Amino acid sequence: MVKKSSRKSEINVVDLDHDSTTELIYEKGSLREFPLSQLSDQVSQGRLNTTTKEKLLLLCLTLVALFVRTRNLQTPNQVVFDEVHFGGFASKYIKGNFFMDVHPPLAKLLYAMIAFLGGFNGDFTFEKIGNVYPSNVPYVLMRQFAAFAGVGTVVLMYLSLRATGCKPVVCFVTSLLLIFESANATIDRYILLDSPLLFFIAAATYSYLKLEACKPFSLKWYKALISTGICLGCAVSSKWVGLFTVAWIGVCTAIRLWFVIGDLNVSAKSVVNQALLRFFVILGTTAAIYLSSFYVHFHILTHEGDGASFLSSPFRSTFDDTSVPKSTYADVGVSSIVTFKHLSSPEGYLHSHDHLYEGGSNQQQVTLYPYIDDNNKWTLELYNDSSEPLKFVPILDGTKIRLKHMMTSRRVHSHDIRPVVSGSDWQNEASCYGYEGFDGDPNDDFIVEIVKDKSVPGIAQERVRAIDTVFRLHHAMTGCYLFSHDTRLPKWGFEQNEVTCAKSGIESLSYWYIEQNQNIYLSQRKAETVSYSAPGFWKKLVELNKVMWKVNSGLTQHHVYESQPHSWPSLLRGISYWKGEHTQVYLLGNPVVWWIASFIFLPFALYVVVQIIRWQYGSSVGNNSVLFNFNICTFEFVLGWFIHYFPSFLMGRQMFMHHYLPALYFGILALGQTLEMIHSYLFKRNRYLSYAFFSALLAAAVYSFFQRDPLMYANTWTFVKCESSKWLRGWDYDCKIYPAEEPPAAVVSIPQQPEPTINFDDAVQVPSRDEL
Numbered sequence: 019m020v021k022k023s024s025r026k027s028e029i030n031v032v033d034l035d036h037d038s039t040t041e042l043i044y045e046k047g048s049l050r051e052f053p054l055s056q057l058s059d060q061v062s063q064g065r066l067n068t069t070t071k072e073k074l075l076l077l078c079l080t081l082v083a084l085f086v087r088t089r090n091l092q093t094p095n096q097v098v099f100d101e102v103h104f105g106g107f108a109s110k111y112i113k114g115n116f117f118m119d120v121h122p123p124l125a126k127l128l129y130a131m132i133a134f135l136g137g138f139n140g141d142f143t144f145e146k147i148g149n150v151y152p153s154n155v156p157y158v159l160m161r162q163f164a165a166f167a168g169v170g171t172v173v174l175m176y177l178s179l180r181a182t183g184c185k186p187v188v189c190f191v192t193s194l195l196l197i198f199e200s201a202n203a204t205i206d207r208y209i210l211l212d213s214p215l216l217f218f219i220a221a222a223t224y225s226y227l228k229l230e231a232c233k234p235f236s237l238k239w240y241k242a243l244i245s246t247g248i249c250l251g252c253a254v255s256s257k258w259v260g261l262f263t264v265a266w267i268g269v270c271t272a273i274r275l276w277f278v279i280g281d282l283n284v285s286a287k288s289v290v291n292q293a294l295l296r297f298f299v300i301l302g303t304t305a306a307i308y309l310s311s312f313y314v315h316f317h318i319l320t321h322e323g324d325g326a327s328f329l330s331s332p333f334r335s336t337f338d339d340t341s342v343p344k345s346t347y348a349d350v351g352v353s354s355i356v357t358f359k360h361l362s363s364p365e366g367y368l369h370s371h372d373h374l375y376e377g378g379s380n381q382q383q384v385t386l387y388p389y390i391d392d393n394n395k396w397t398l399e400l401y402n403d404s405s406e407p408l409k410f411v412p413i414l415d416g417t418k419i420r421l422k423h424m425m426t427s428r429r430v431h432s433h434d435i436r437p438v439v440s441g442s443d444w445q446n447e448a449s450c451y452g453y454e455g456f457d458g459d460p461n462d463d464f465i466v467e468i469v470k471d472k473s474v475p476g477i478a479q480e481r482v483r484a485i486d487t488v489f490r491l492h493h494a495m496t497g498c499y500l501f502s503h504d505t506r507l508p509k510w511g512f513e514q515n516e517v518t519c520a521k522s523g524i525e526s527l528s529y530w531y532i533e534q535n536q537n538i539y540l541s542q543r544k545a546e547t548v549s550y551s552a553p554g555f556w557k558k559l560v561e562l563n564k565v566m567w568k569v570n571s572g573l574t575q576h577h578v579y580e581s582q583p584h585s586w587p588s589l590l591r592g593i594s595y596w597k598g599e600h601t602q603v604y605l606l607g608n609p610v611v612w613w614i615a616s617f618i619f620l621p622f623a624l625y626v627v628v629q630i631i632r633w634q635y636g637s638s639v640g641n642n643s644v645l646f647n648f649n650i651c652t653f654e655f656v657l658g659w660f661i662h663y664f665p666s667f668l669m670g671r672q673m674f675m676h677h678y679l680p681a682l683y684f685g686i687l688a689l690g691q692t693l694e695m696i697h698s699y700l701f702k703r704n705r706y707l708s709y710a711f712f713s714a715l716l717a718a719a720v721y722s723f724f725q726r727d728p729l730m731y732a733n734t735w736t737f738v739k740c741e742s743s744k745w746l747r748g749w750d751y752d753c754k755i756y757p758a759e760e761p762p763a764a765v766v767s768i769p770q771q772p773e774p775t776i777n778f779d780d781a782v783q784v785p786s787r788d789e790l
Contacts (some may be wrong), residue, residue, distance in 0.1 A: 188697050196611075347541075371385070382423075496521075
């Protein structure tokens, strides 16, 4: 048995003094020395407790951040950028109208709550960029929420760096750099999701770092553990980007636990308990917050709004004012008037209208349409008899039928002609064909094939019943199946989903069922009815998240201000948020802060290579507490930058520069660690050199910030100053809107009807019925 050595007599304390916030303590074991994984009480308290002087620094940071973030928030007094979406969502929450968005609901719920408390009744819809805010819309209050979240992010950066052992002056300077980072200052001024998202990411980061500085299983440790899960839950519930933060904390936890395993003073039981508690408490709390946000989301949105077309009919049936029929006749027979619903995604109704294909057979279009409409109604006929039967005749498995469109009296038809859009050899065109008095032809014949494993067991597997029976429509002449998929028709087809007749392909895309069913013989007696089973919370949650993922992946249309991830670290281009007659808002980072933080990994990578080479030649690289702390913390923050940045290269959807901001936050944290190493190691014997370096860096950042502040605050400017501020050719903000010289000292009013910037982002713009 190994006897533990005394901390006073046999512990090797390397580079530790009373003022230090870093330490590296080795203890002798029977076979090797090992570093202690737990900080001493003195160092832990030094990192987590703020002195009176530090409170003054935090107060100073807060005041500067408040000035930068909240100055002149009422300008412009018009809808800016994606306030169109997120302000509009607040309106829909207040009205209770369901909408479709690709982001989880928490941040949007917070904006809605702020608006409601500010007296907003939801009547203003934030329809388009440039709309002037009425006096009863508390848009300034909503912007203040984003601004205060931005101020909180600054404070959390200071506390996070202190929790890693950085000196107060380093934390202060780095936090000032975040304050004067122009892109963050811009997104913190408007009703957007990025500001609360970054706040929650920063809170989760601080909670995790605090957890690492606390003594395991202490009260503070448990508080930090739960706080980490709560903050991660809030981040994930605001945007799925928060999942990258979950992954980062997971990887960092594994790294830290590796050091705990190497500490021979820590028992195996303690290691296992730490690992299990971290895993279950953090992930469990995160999941609970995420689920709770959707529970509130479903509870508030009780009306069928413009986003309901993305949902299944069972989901839609839960709305108070649903347009989906509550019940319908169960048995489907000859002469029944029915609507066909596509079972698989995309969900919609078999539809036709009196418009022709522009190509192919030039016959009447058959499409998939998401809304309930009279053009979705079809009459079922037997293939060899179009007359009305004298009694109810059920549609059995294998019955050959024809589908006659109620509004135009043409029948669904297929033939050996390729579809106009898809043009695949394995697909035939599906159209509507016929004329007055025409009884149809064999190309109108379809055989009903019930999909037994998808239908409700029992009678629904033998004959067609509304809702309960899933079937395929097998074209008798060519052998293809009526089929629909994500491909959309051009504008001449109203951008509705294409319907074809497919000989192969994904089988589930040829699954149909009947939602509405009317039959004269059923209405004459008390016939059996059937209705949707209302889904519970879990089913609604899973369905909505699947739809969110699909819609998000489908945002692939080109946009004039989209950019590729490889261009973000270099800040090659910004984004136009809003444009007035003589003012504008343009998202652009502060190049001094942006470039240094984005490429800080390069000198760190070079440093790591040099240290490895030194170690290979026998030099000790782990015997200085400042460098050891720098190695671990900088690696973690560079890893955080990478985890939040690299997945952008894997996404096929539209990407924009603001998607880089979470990664940039970790880049600035890594910059702070580098400044700490400069201050506490390189210039330890002459701190005035580090103060001079910090002052020069801050001066450059502040100069760069104020050089382009009219782009953030929609202030007046001149053409000459605007042009001189363009350091790169890709910075394409419009300088022509400014006068050549300074205007006279007078009140410059914001124009009432500016030229709006095209709105965009990863929020969903649901097409109207007319557009479809």
